[in-house]
Amino acid sequence: MNEGNILSNPVFAVSSGDPAGIGPEILIKSWQARQEQGLPEFFVIGDVQTFDAIAPGITQPISSPEEARNVFATKLPILQVHTCTDFTLGQPNESSSQCALQALELAVGLARSGRVDGMVTGPVSKDGLHNVGFTHPGQTEFVAERCGVARENANMMLAGPSLKVVPITVHIPLREIAAQLTADLITARVRAVAKAMHRNFGIAKPCIAVAGLNPHAGENGRMGQEEKLIISPALDILRDEGYDIDGPLAADSMFHKAARENYDVALCQYHDQALIPLKTLDFDDGVNMTLGLPIIRASPDHGTAFGIAGQNIANPQSMISALKMAQHVRQFRLKYDAEML
Secondary structure, three states: OOHHHHHOOOEEEEEOOOOOOOHHHHHHHHHHOHHHHOOOEEEEEEOHHHHHOOOOOOEEEEOOHHHHHHHOOOOEEEEEOOOOOOOOOOOOOHHHHHHHHHHHHHHHHHHHHOOOOOEEEOOOOHHHHHHOOOOOOOHHHHHHHHOOOOHHHOEEEEEOOOOEEEEOOOOOOHHHHHHHOOHHHHHHHHHHHHHHHHHHHOOOOOEEEEEOOOHHHHOOOOOOOHHHHHHHHHHHHHHHOOOEEEEEEOHHHOOOHHHHOOOOEEEEOOHHHHHHHHHHHHOOOOEEEEEOOOOOEEEEOOOOOHHHOOOOOOOOHHHHHHHHHHHHHHHHHHHHHHHHO
16 A cells, blocks of 8 residues: 555545446445445446446546546546446346456456555356356455465455354355364464454454354264364464453354344354354345455455346445445554554
């Protein structure tokens, strides 16, 4: 991040996601709510025509990130990256997937170079990306690789007003979860999350709740051995290192309101164990935040919703929340980095 950006209001790059989905609609609605919501300045990387198909006259093409500041107050700035062919809202094709991939690639590059203060990624179709040569499980892994961060060191956090949660294992089949869990993986995740809570959210010593894998956290071995053999020993190591740890906890009782008041972030053993409570509590406000990166990356916690694209009914709140979170994280990071000097 260059000195000019540090001393001024931030500017964020937003990759459009698949333009055949609701990405353009929620970005237009977010820009329209910029003053009411107190949003930071941002520009979109994508295809101008796909935005004009929804709201003609809203956008203005720019040729560089630096132009966004002069445009944002009156128009939604768009940095053209790919012209979609045979474009129809709600009907993704190879060209719309190419646009999503090229927008993602450019957003990472701009964030890494310091020309923007961070990036927000629009929703993509993993299937569509894979059809154009994308080989990563998702955008998180792609961004981590481009930042030179090992996949296992880039942690996906889902955050909303009610809950922050991190899955320890992510995009793997349920039948493989127990085999993937190790004490080393759990301790690495907790250490990374504790540091990220300080750097990104200003919580110097967070209380971290860790879920068990089995029903009732194994019921002392009667419903599974992973808690006794893997999870509890890992948490004991972390407690000895000074981390504030609670667990392993029964996942069916750790997310009600009174329980959530006892911790700052929850770590869960697998994807749905983490995302179900987050989406139940904060479906419209949920944000996907990637921890462990040298750059800021946030994303709305929903998909492309091709089925409603073009109907003007998509809720922009998650995108608005992602932009706000990127702005807040920047503020905490500047403070954290200054303290570390």
